Amino acid sequence: MYDYSQFPDNKVMAIDVKSFFASVACLTQLGTPHDPLTTKLAVVSDLSREWSVVLAASPALKKEFPRIKTGSRHGEIPKRKDIHIVESAMSTYIKYSNMVTNVLLDYVAPQDLYAYSVDENFIQLKSYSNYFKMDLTTLAERIQADIRTRTGIPVTIGIGPNPLIAKLCLDLKAKHSPTGIEQWRYEDIPTKLWPLRTLSDMWGIAKKTEAKLHQLGIYSVGALAKYPKKYLIQHFGKVKGEELHLHAWGIDFSRLDERYVPHSTSISESQILMRDYTKIEEIQTILLEQCENLAFRALRTKKFARTIHLTIQYSHSGYGNGFSRQMQLDTETNFTKEIYDACVELFHRHYTGEPVRVIGVSLKNLVSDDERQLDLFEDEAEREKRYRLATVIDQIRQKHGKNSLLRGSSYFQHATARERNGKLGGHKA
Numbered sequence: 381m382y383d384y385s386q387f388p389d390n391k392v393m394a395i396d397v398k399s400f401f402a403s404v405a406c407l408t409q410l411g412t413p414h415d416p417l418t419t420k421l422a423v424v425s426d427l428s429r430e431w432s433v434v435l436a437a438s439p440a441l442k443k444e445f446p447r448i449k450t451g452s453r454h455g456e457i458p459k460r461k462d463i464h465i466v467e468s469a470m471s472t473y474i475k476y477s478n479m480v481t482n483v484l485l486d487y488v489a490p491q492d493l494y495a496y497s498v499d500e501n502f503i504q505l506k507s508y509s510n511y512f513k514m515d516l517t518t519l520a521e522r523i524q525a526d527i528r529t530r531t532g533i534p535v536t537i538g539i540g541p542n543p544l545i546a547k548l549c550l551d552l553k554a555k556h557s558p559t560g561i562e563q564w565r566y567e568d569i570p571t572k573l574w575p576l577r578t579l580s581d582m583w584g585i586a587k588k589t590e591a592k593l594h595q596l597g598i599y600s601v602g603a604l605a606k607y608p609k610k611y612l613i614q615h616f617g618k619v620k621g622e623e624l625h626l627h628a629w630g631i632d633f634s635r636l637d638e639r640y641v642p643h644s645t646s647i648s649e650s651q652i653l654m655r656d657y658t659k660i661e662e663i664q665t666i667l668l669e670q671c672e673n674l675a676f677r678a679l680r681t682k683k684f685a686r687t688i689h690l691t692i693q694y695s696h697s698g699y700g701n702g703f704s705r706q707m708q709l710d711t712e713t714n715f716t717k718e719i720y721d722a723c724v725e726l727f728h729r730h731y732t733g734e735p736v737r738v739i740g741v742s743l744k745n746l747v748s749d750d751e752r753q754l755d756l757f758e759d760e761a762e763r764e765k766r767y768r769l770a771t772v773i774d775q776i777r778q779k780h781g782k783n784s785l786l787r788g789s790s791y792f793q794h795a796t797a798r799e800r801n802g803k804l805g806g807h808k809a
Contacts, residue, residue, distance in 0.1 A: 382629055382631065384567065387541070387542075387631060388506075388541065388542070388633075389506070389541035389542075389566075390504050390505075390506045390542055390635060390636075391504065391509070391516060391539075391541065392502055392503070392504050392539070392540055392541065392543050392546040393503050393505065393516070393520060393523070393537050393538070393539050393546060394500065394501075394502050394537065394538040394539075394543070394546040394547045394549070394550040395480075395484065395500065395501045395502070395503065395527075395535050395536075395537050395550075396499060396535060396536050396537075396538075396550055396554075396555065397477075397480065397499040397533050397534070397535050398416065398417070398533075398536055398555075398560070399416065399436055399438050399439055399442075400473070400476075400477075400498065400499030400533075401423045401435050401436035401468065401473055401499075402416065402421050402422070402423055402436040402437060402438040402439075402441075403416035403438070403533050403534060404472060404476045404533065405421055405423050405436075405464075405469070406421055406438065407476075407532045407533070408469070408472050408476075409466045409469060409472075410464055410466070413532065414464075416439075416532075416534055417438075417439055417440065419438055419464065420438060420440045420441040420462055420463045420464065421437070421438040421440075421441060421464040421465070421466065422434050422436070422437045422438070422441055422448060422454075422457050422463070422464070422465050423435045423436045423437075423466055423467070423468055424454045424457075424465060424466070424467060425467070425468055426454075426467065427454070427466075427467045429454065430453070430455035431453050431454065432453070433451060433453065433454075434448065434449070434451065434452040434453065434454065434456075434457070435450060435468055436450060437449055437450070437452075441463065445457075445458065473498065476531060476533060477498045477499065479530070479531045480501070480527055480531060480533065480535070481493070481501065483523070483526055483527050483530055484501055484503055484523070486526075487503065487508075487512075487519075488503045488504065488505065488508065491636075491637045492504040492505070492636055492637055493636070494636045502543055502547075502636055503636070504635065504636040504637065516539050516563060517539065517561060517563055520537040520561045520563075521559075521561060523535075523537065524561060534560065535560065536550060536554045536555050536557070536560035536561070537554055537560065537561045537562075538550025538551070538553065538554040538562055538563075538564070539561070539563035539564070540563070540564050540565070540630075541565065541566060542630075542631075542633075543632055543634055543636065544583065544627055545564050545565075545566070545569075545630050545632070548564070548573060548582065548583055549563065549572075550562075551581070551583065552581065553572070566630055569629060569630040570602070573601050573628075573630060574601050574602030574605060574628075575600065575601075576600060577600045579593055579594075579598070579599070579600075579601065579604070582601060582627070583627075584623065584624075584627055585624070589616075589620075592615065592616070593624075596611075596615065602628075604624060604625075604628040605625070605628035609621065609622065609625040612625050645683075645746045646689075646742050646743060646744040646745075646746060647674060647677050647678060647683075647742070647743050647746070648674070648689075648740060648742035649670040649674050649741050649742075650691065650738065650739070650741075651666070651670070651739060651740075651796065652737060652738050653666070653736065653739065653796075656695045656735035656737060657735065657736045657737075657739075657794070658733075658735050658736070659794075662792075662794040663727070663736055663739065664724060665789050665792060665794060665795050666794075666795070666796060667690075667723050667727065667739065668716075668787070668789060669787075669789075669790060669796065669797040670739065670740075670741045671716050671719040671720040671723055671741060672720075672787070672797075673797075674719060674741060674743050675714050675715060675716040675719055675770070676770070676773075676774050676777070678714035678743055678746070679714050679767075679770055679771065679774055680774065682748060683714060683746040683747065684712035684713055684714050684746065684747050684748075685713060685714065685719070685743035685744060685745065685746055686708065686712050686744070686745035686746070686747060687706050687708055687709065687744040687745045688706060688707050688709065688722040688726070688741070688743065688744075689704070689705070689741070689742040689743075689744055690704070690705055690706070690723050690726040690727060690740070690741055691703075691738070691739070691740035691741075691742075692704075692727065692731065692738070692740075693736070693737055693738035693739075694734040694737065695737035696734075696735065702736075702738070703730045703731075705726050705729070705730055706726075706742075706744065707722050707725065707726055709722060715766060715767075715770070723741055773785055782797075783797075783798055
């Protein structure tokens, strides 16, 4: 149906660290370095809690105990001398992630590298065809060996003409290959992608989308590719329908050097509480801590929020999922009290008294300082005074740590800011 010769070949590599957290832990947290591919190791969020979550398991541990995977519980891991269990160390993981990135930047310019996640990167090599006097598979072997030599970390690499095919090749083939390197071309799509029958294994198809496709009688990527595009558009809308159709044919027009700039920005805070919160004053303490952190983040970027969004999730499905509501402000703000007051109003308006397990706050429709509308009924001198005070507090925290200056409410037993301030990405640094 498509003439692939008309589509670009940007020579993309998708590079993934094998069991990233576990691999780094093998090298840094066991006293002496251990081989990440043979050591049985699990990384958990908190060693002191049997029900804390498993963040990663090494390939050797997963091979012997397939039930131990990301999301399992600390208490499910067998207590054996040959199985190592360590606590997460996010600052170390970020350090090693940056080390991998620095290796890749020896091969491509920054505009040809895209950090997809802490353990996965894309690089685009079309512009370097005359520089590297070798085929892509040989170059991938060189990059793989270079990363292993300089960081000790094993990586797998999928190669394709565009980011989609490179990622599919990585997930479906390279990660299961003895060499850790595989290459797909456009002409491989009918034989290597179309037989895939677990549609949610394909990048970009979630479980709900898979269920809808099953309702249409589509049970393989090949069937999806051959299903009339106009009917996919009818069922999924123009954007999603066309995307499903094109991706089934391996077609992806995105380029790594064309960065997406969102029209609407937001910043958010969300946390899963360690227990059910039922007391109003305890819930409001968590809200205040989140609002203050968001206010300082907005302050640093000189942004002001026009909309406040509050999400509350209850602990038991029998109570319903909770609620998610937002409020448009009369005046843009990045002050803690104004954000908090809006959240409290939303909370009391919609809360029905059930145990709370998840709290999230977002600042949306952000505008810069020069876009902010002045309020004729507000004392701008007083607002400037509060702004200077907030700036000084933020400077102290940046210099001496977030816990150097806290509200008194953060010392309550039910508060979480002091503990969370010592974490990176929600995990221990």
